[in-house]
Amino acid sequence: MKVLVAMSGGVDSSVAAALVKESGWEVIGVTMKMWKGPGGEAPTAGCCTVADAEDARRVAAHLDIPYYVWDYTDEFMSGVVDVFIGDYLSGRTPNPCVECNRTVKFSRLLAHADALDCDAVVTGHYARITAEDGRRRLWRGVDPGKDQSYVLSMLGQDQLARLRFPVGELVKEETRRIAAELGIRTASKPDSQDICFVGRGDYRDFLAEQGVDSAPGPVLDRDGTVLGFHSGVSSFTIGQRRGLGVAVGARRYVIGIDPDTAAVTVGSAEDLEIEEAAVGGMSWVSGPVTGFLSAQYRAHGRAVMSEVSEAKGGGVRVRFSEPQRALACGQTLALYRGNEVVGGGIIESAA
Amino acid sequence: MFYLDHAASSPLRPEAWEAMAPFREEIYGNPSGGHAVSRRAKNALEDARDLAAALLNADPLEIVFTGGGTEADNLAVKGSAFAAETPGGIVTAPVEHDAVLQSARFCGEAGRRLSLVKVDRDGLIDPDEVASHVASRTGVVSIMMGNNETGVRQPVEETVRAAKASNPSVSFHTDAVQGYVSERVDVDALGVDMLSLAAHKFGGPKGVGLLYVRSGTPLQPLIHGGGQELGRRSGTHNVMAAVGMAAAMAALEEDRDRFRARTAAERDSFESTLSALVPGVVFTAAEAPRMVQTSHVRIPGVLNEVLLVRLDAAGAAASAASACQSGAATVSHVLEAMGMTPAEARECLRFSFGWSTPAGEGAAAARLVAREVEALR
Known part of the structure; x- marks a missing residue:
């Protein structure tokens, strides 16, 4: 058995490499460099830093496996970051990790x-x-706190047949303990951010850094009354309460974003409630499944019991057993039967 | 094991190793001190300087020892751009090593006028075009001798003449880090005012280099301190490394004819074998003047990052020539300047031969490369 291990420099992939090496497999370690600074230089903070690659390199040396760094910054920019920016500009809420796994990481x-x-x-x-x-x-992974099956929900048989997730059988403390026992230097390294290229900051700061200008427009009430004006649609996501720039008596949330008119509609918490979503671009682990399944639409969100039925054009209609708030178009929705992932797709409309 | 990455670094020559042996016990003093222990170090350093100067047809006082080729390039470019006596403008080419190019950009951002000349599809500059950029406000022209990625040899001599005809007071620097490996350097014959060398490219130790600075060339030091190297480069000398470098230079000069004939033969048999076995292979700048030790190839349809891993596993060390800090192959600015697309650049590899390349390795390495390419196609 000969395997390629994707090593980020973090503890999880370090231990994954160590476990497959220990099992006697021939191992090649690689770091995929996804992100670079505006001048092309390797970032020194955030993700894909020189220090991360150095950590991975040192771990690979410790495990005595060959190690390489591959540059996917251009593919990541066009396949993930541009899509991320485009989604915000059209009033959607993207999930770049799913996009990255699908279009860059696993395919390459x-x-x-x-x-x-x-x-x-x-x-x-x-x-x-x-x-x-x-x-x-x-x-799902054994550790409910770390489970990452959501971002893998759009992988199919061809891909799954050639993938191995050795730390999925562990809880995080075990991973760290194994790392410490094996003398892996990343044993106590902090967990990475959810969206690697946005880092600790707000996605709005990231868009501003990237020089993204989105259209200014009106802030409307449900009945179309103009409550004020905003400076760009990309600053808003469905369910957002802060930074609306309008003063009305009751609490107001973003309930709609129209990219064509740049209008942001606000409403009450009840207006936010979604009972049904149409999901397109479905990818099934082992063929379409309908009926009662649980649905999850955020990486660490709760799974909601739902009734899933076939819709036109290969998509599905997901009817939630209880109304959902802050569900937005562009998000990935993963479907589970118990702890098993059956498929995933992108939310196209919600009502 | 085929070592085909001499342009990245070459093994230490035995002569350099022997020259450095006394530093294990006998020589340890600070060459700037005033006693017998220091004098031993100082004598060793100055002997090394005399030897290096003689080999370059320079005066010993024109040799500035540095911490490598990159530092020498930095000192030449920034040191000229910021010298009080010069107007500070810089003319250079987009195919230069980053040590020159990034130094030039730094000076540009600090307000110095920066002009980048054009290059043709082989990466060659045109001496007259360089001269056309040289104006009264130009302080320094920097054009490399041999390109570290493609191996192309620039017409330095003609360019010096053309540039000096435009502005006689301009300083001319050449990065000879790769060029010196294959070609004897006579600073007067080249006509340059400054010239950079890095020891580890020709069998000396890493972390040492030199900048030849023609007497009277305006230069602002970058490293201030104790005033060593006539104030041009402060800091206690790496005496052992300087001695090792000078010894490697002497060994290289002694070995020059054999080196040129040997590496040219290996490079040529590598290329002829590879073109016979790998359909579609393209040798970069094959018709242009090239250094004898470098072969830069493009294998259409084969990603360099994958081929390099396969070659590594098969026991052949080569490179994509341009790598970022993390070691990832990046799309080279040199190939971009030559008009290659990013997709083409990702199909390029550099194979470089050196003083320790055994006879027959060129053809044998080409057969191995062909076998791995076959597995990928």
Whole structure:
């Protein structure tokens, strides 16, 4: 068995590499450099820093495996960051991690694994894959606090068959303990941010840094009354309460963003409630599933019992058992049967 | 094991190693001190300087020891741009090593006038075009001798003449970090005012280099302190490394004819074998004047990052020539300036030969590369 391990420099992928190495497999370590500073230089803070690659390099040396850094900054920019910016400009709420896994990370790694005669790609994701009658099944990771199956919900059989997630069987404390026992230098390194390129700041600051200008427009009440004006649609997401720039008696939330007119509509908490969502671009782990499933539309959000039915054009209609707030178009919705991922798609409309 | 990355670094020559042996016990003093222990170090340093100067046809006082080629380039470019006696403008080419290019950009951001000349598809500059950028406000022209990625040899001599015809007081610097490996350097024959060398490219130790500075060339030091190197580069000398470098230079000069014939033969048999075995392979700037030790190739349809991993596993060390701090192959500014697309640049690899390349390695390495390319296609 020969595997390619995606090493970020963090503890999870370090331990993943260590575990496959220990099991006697031939291992090649790689870091995918996804992000660069505005001048092309490697960032010194945030994600994809030189220090992260150095950590991964040192861990690889400690494990005595060959290690390489591959530059995917251009692909990440066009496949993930531009999509992220475009989504905000059109009033959607994107999930760049899902997009990255699908369009950059796994597709490149799997193609390169083939070119390097590797049987599988190993990552440090907290999720589990099992095999049954030649089919792969995808499950939540053992640690509910770290479970990352949501961002993997759009992977299919071809990809899952060639992926391994060794730390999905562990809780985070075990991962850190194994790292410490093996003398891995990243054992106590802090967990990474959810959206790596945005870092600790607000996504609005990121858009501003990228020089993104979005259209100013009116802030409207439900009946179309103009309550005020805003300086750009990309500063708003569905469910947002702060920074609306309008003063009305009751609490107001963003309930609609119209990219064509740049109008931001605000309403009460009840106006925010969503009972049903149309999900498109479905990807199924093992073929379409309908009926009673649980639906999750945020990386660490709660899964909600729902009734899933087929819709026109290959999508599904998801009817929630209880009204949902702050659900937005552009988000990924993952469907689970118990702890098993059955598929995922992008929310196209909600009502 | 095929070591095909001499342009990144070459193994230490035995002569350099032997020259540095006394530093294990006998020589340890600070060369700037006033006693016998210091004098031993000072003598070793000045012997090294005399030797290096003689080999370059320079005066010993024109040799400034530095912490490598990058520092020498920085001193030449920034030191000229910020010298009080010069107007500070810089003329250079987009195919220069980053040590020159980023130094020039730094000076540009600090208000110095920066002009980048054009290059042709082979990465060659045109001496007359360089001269056309040289104005009364130009302080320094920096054009490299041999390109570190493609191996292309720039017409330095003609460019010096053309630039000085435009403005006789302009300083001319050449980065000879790669060029000196294959070609003897006579600073008067080249006509340059400054010239950078890095020891580890030709069998000396890493972390040491020199800048030749023609007497009378205006230069602002970058490292201030104790005033060593006539105030041009402060800091206690790396005496051992300077001695090792001078010894490697002498060994290189002694070995010059064999080196040129040997590496040219290996490079040529590498290229002819590879073109026979790999359909579609393109040798960069094959028709242009090139240094004998470098072969830069593009293999259409094969990503360099994948091929390099396969070659590494098969025991061949080569490189994509341009790498970022983290070690990732990046799209090279040199190839971009030559008009290559990013997709083409990602199909390029550099193979470089050196003093320790054994006979027959060129053809054998080409067969191995062909085998790995075959597996990928």
